[in-house]
Structures are given as structure tokens and as C-alpha cells.
Amino acid sequence: MRQNATRALPVGGYLPVRMRHWISIGLVAAGVLRSVHAASIPDVLQKVDPATGKASDTTTEFSVSGIVSARATLAGDVVLAFVQPPGGVGLPVVASKADAALLAPRNEVTLAGKLGDGPFGWAALKINSGSVTLQATNKAFGASEPRGVAFFKDASASEGRYVQLTNVTLAAGKFSGGTLQATGDGGEVTVRVSTATTGRDVPTAKVNVFGVPVKVDGKWELLAARILPVDGRTAQTLAAKHTCLTCHNPDTKMVGPSYRDIAARYKDDAEALPKVLSQIERGGTGRWGTVPMPPLGAKVPEADRKVLGEWILFYRWDAVLAD
Ligand code: HEC
Structure with missing residues (x-):
């Protein structure tokens, strides 16, 4: 209920709106209330510098709604997910494993947090503990753009978007819970997977890997959300x-x-x-x-x-x- 604290103010009703506004601000400034700014995902992404990937606003607490397109548990049980408007660019969000239960692809969620440095140095919304609520399941989040291996030399045009890496072979063996190489069209792309894959057999058929391009240590990778056979x-x-x-x-x-x-x-x-x-x-x-x-x-x-x-x-x- 923390986010609704402003609305639950006991001074409502008969006070003029303007006066209530100033009372709220006074209480926020005094640290009595926390204010959460309901924002659209494109608005929050405006607060990230495209050149550096850093946030220009790390103090506002944003509340956003969107559909999860990709999610992976990273080392240290940090969960990185992308939340997007249908067909749009996703906002990276990070959560503890305990807070990430509802961050499953195709879930429509509302969550709150502040921008900060994510696990790979670029800005992500750090989710307030307990703030994720489920609005709907099984929401379509838009078509995936098919991309070949060569595209990942510079995937900045599709940053945050749901794409499909087509017709690749995954490095044979078992998943080791971090990254693996996908080969196709005479090149290679690093595919980043959840640590939950550890020990499973890598598919041997030629596959299409769906997910969101992310930049790690200056190189574009694909954060995988779905693997399907090419046939x-x-x-x-x-x-x-x-x-x-x-x-x-x-x-x-x-x-x-x-x-x-x-x-x-x-x-x-x-x-x-x-x-x-x-x-x-x-x-x-x-x-x-x-x-x-x-x-x-x-x-x-x-x-x-x-x-x-x-x-x-x-x-x-x-x-x-x-x-
Ligand atoms: C007339 C509707 C209908 C058609 C046609 C149909 N299914 Fe199903 N299917 C169902 C229903 C209903 C269930 C759930 C049955 C249950 O509760 O055990 C189901 C369950 C399944 C399951 C789950 C089995 C399990 O072990 O849990 C599979 C796999 C499946 N269908 C595959 C297919 C395939 C492949 C075809 C086409 C060759 C097909 N179905 C055609 C209605 C249909």
C-alpha cells in the first residue's frame, strides 16, 4: 500500500484541491510520505542517456505498467527482465529473486522503483520490494523482428526490442548457466540465458532464439526468452x-x-x-x-x-x- 499513501491522506474531502496538493508536498518533503510518479515506459526511458546508458534521474520513484518480454536469473540470483508496452521498446528492470516471481514473459505487471545501475552497468529500474502486481497473463507483446547473426555487430537499432535471432546452431553440450555461442551466417553471437538452464542439454537442431538485445562489456548479446526449432x-x-x-x-x-x-x-x-x-x-x-x-x-x-x-x-x- 505504500504507493497509495498520498491518496490515503486523511486531509481529503472538504479541503480545496490546491491546498491538499501543497500539504502532500510538505509531507513528502518532510519525509512523512513517499511519492510515486506513475509514468509510461517511454517516459522513463527518456531518463536514460542513449550514449552512456546511464540514468539522468535516480531519485524519482516511478510506477510503470507493461508486459514482460524476457527474463533471466543472472549470477547472484539477480533477475533482469524487460517490461514493454505492446510492440514497443522495453524498460530493463532488476529484482531480487523473491520479488521476481510475477516477472514471467507475457505477464502484464505494474511495478515501482528508481533508476540505477543495472547488472551490466547500464540503467535499469530497481524494483521496490513487494511492488510487483499482476494485471493479466498471456498478453501478446508484439511480433519479433527476424535478425541474422551479423545484425548483432551493432544491435543498437533494436535495443530493448523483442527480436528473433534466426537460423543458428547453439554450441553443443550442456548449458553452464550464463552464456553460450550461437553460430550462423559465418558469424557468432553470444546468447545469455538464465542460470536455471545449468546442466540441461543444449538443443542440437538449428534454432531461432527470441529475446532482447543487450550490451555487455561493449558487445551486443541476446538475452534469450524462447528457443524454437527452425523447422x-x-x-x-x-x-x-x-x-x-x-x-x-x-x-x-x-x-x-x-x-x-x-x-x-x-x-x-x-x-x-x-x-x-x-x-x-x-x-x-x-x-x-x-x-x-x-x-x-x-x-x-x-x-x-x-x-x-x-x-x-x-x-x-x-x-x-x-x-
Ligand atoms: C477437439 C479439441 C482438440 C483437438 C482437435 C486437439 N486437442 Fe489436444 N487437447 C484438447 C484438450 C481439451 C486437452 C486437455 C485434456 C486433458 O485435460 O487431459 C488436450 C491436451 C493435449 C495435450 C496435453 C497432453 C498431456 O499429456 O498433458 C497435447 C500434447 C495435445 N493436446 C496435443 C494435440 C495435438 C498435437 C493435436 C492435433 C493432432 C490436438 N491436441 C488436437 C483438445 C484438443
Whole structure:
């Protein structure tokens, strides 16, 4: 309730507005109240010098609303996220792990804090403990701009925007919880991932990595929010052909659960693929609610079912990268 302290002033009602205003200012100046300035994200970004990345205002407490596009837990359990208006440029925010539970991609949130130096030296809004509130889940935050490896030599034109690094191969092996190299088009880009990925197998297929370009030590990297296979389009076409998309959407719940939610539930389950393939073949009910899924084994060839099952489970990276 701290942010609403000004509004909860007991001197309201019969006092003229102007007088109430001065009383509030007096109390703020006297340190009795804290004043929070409701601002739009573009307004707050105006307080950051584009040349240096430093904040010109570190004293105002801003309250902003926006949709989370990317989030990663960094070393030391600091969480870096981007909060943006739909289709717009994101404001970097940093929070402790305890305060970051609601900072999941596609959540619309309201939060408050002051600008300060973020984990990589450039300005970020440092979130007041307890100030994050959820307005809505599953909000679309705008299309991703496809970009090749070469773009990341200088990604400043897309700073803070949600982009798609297309057609890359990730350095083989296991995630080590920080960065890894993505190779494509004869070049390389550093992809920054949540420490929660540590120890997991890196996907071996060619992938598109979605996320927000960030500058670290003078070099542009991609803060990853989603990894999908490059041949996902083939799977999507199959899903449309076999009527899956009349009941399912990758991102939002329809008659059936979203593919993102299905994959998140099975992200740590070694038996995920057989479970999902069994549901596609035989149908079922009770795992997600009371609406049954019809058996589709007779209509969908086994090879297609496998492509669909693997594609759906790829959405687990959404949950893993946002852990
Ligand atoms: C008529 C609507 C409908 C169609 C068509 C449909 N589904 Fe489903 N699907 C559902 C419902 C409802 C559920 C949730 C069932 C439950 O609660 O167990 C579901 C659940 C699932 C699950 C989750 C399984 C699990 O183990 O949790 C997967 C995977 C899935 N569907 C894939 C597909 C694929 C692939 C297709 C197309 C080949 C498809 N669905 C077509 C309605 C549908």
C-alpha cells in the first residue's frame, strides 16, 4: 500500500484541491510520505542517456505498467527482465529473486522503483520490494523482428526490442548457466540465458532464439526468452492440417491448454515425449480439466505425431529460460 499513501491522506474531502496538493508536498518533503510518479515506459526511458546508458534521474520513484518480454536469473540470483508496452521498446528492470516471481514473459505487471545501475552497468529500474502486481497473463507483446547473426555487430537499432535471432546452431553440450555461442551466417553471437538452464542439454537442431538485445562489456548479446526449432513452421503446418490448432494455440489457452503450458508442465519430466504422444494417439481427459481431447491416432500418421510432440515440447524453453 505504500504507493497509495498520498491518496490515503486523511486531509481529503472538504479541503480545496490546491491546498491538499501543497500539504502532500510538505509531507513528502518532510519525509512523512513517499511519492510515486506513475509514468509510461517511454517516459522513463527518456531518463536514460542513449550514449552512456546511464540514468539522468535516480531519485524519482516511478510506477510503470507493461508486459514482460524476457527474463533471466543472472549470477547472484539477480533477475533482469524487460517490461514493454505492446510492440514497443522495453524498460530493463532488476529484482531480487523473491520479488521476481510475477516477472514471467507475457505477464502484464505494474511495478515501482528508481533508476540505477543495472547488472551490466547500464540503467535499469530497481524494483521496490513487494511492488510487483499482476494485471493479466498471456498478453501478446508484439511480433519479433527476424535478425541474422551479423545484425548483432551493432544491435543498437533494436535495443530493448523483442527480436528473433534466426537460423543458428547453439554450441553443443550442456548449458553452464550464463552464456553460450550461437553460430550462423559465418558469424557468432553470444546468447545469455538464465542460470536455471545449468546442466540441461543444449538443443542440437538449428534454432531461432527470441529475446532482447543487450550490451555487455561493449558487445551486443541476446538475452534469450524462447528457443524454437527452425523447422517449427513445418510442425505448425502439420498442426493446422490435423486440426490441432482448432483447439490449441501455442501461447494461449483455448479449448485445450496452450502448448507453452503443456511444455512447462513437463519441462523436468524424462517421460514427457511418450506421455504427450500417447495423448495425441489415444486422446484423454483430466490432466488439464474436464474437457476431453479426442483420440487422433487413426487420423494422424505416427511420423506426424512425433514431429508434433517434439515441437510442442520445445516450448519448455520458455519456462526454463524464465526460471
Ligand atoms: C477437439 C479439441 C482438440 C483437438 C482437435 C486437439 N486437442 Fe489436444 N487437447 C484438447 C484438450 C481439451 C486437452 C486437455 C485434456 C486433458 O485435460 O487431459 C488436450 C491436451 C493435449 C495435450 C496435453 C497432453 C498431456 O499429456 O498433458 C497435447 C500434447 C495435445 N493436446 C496435443 C494435440 C495435438 C498435437 C493435436 C492435433 C493432432 C490436438 N491436441 C488436437 C483438445 C484438443
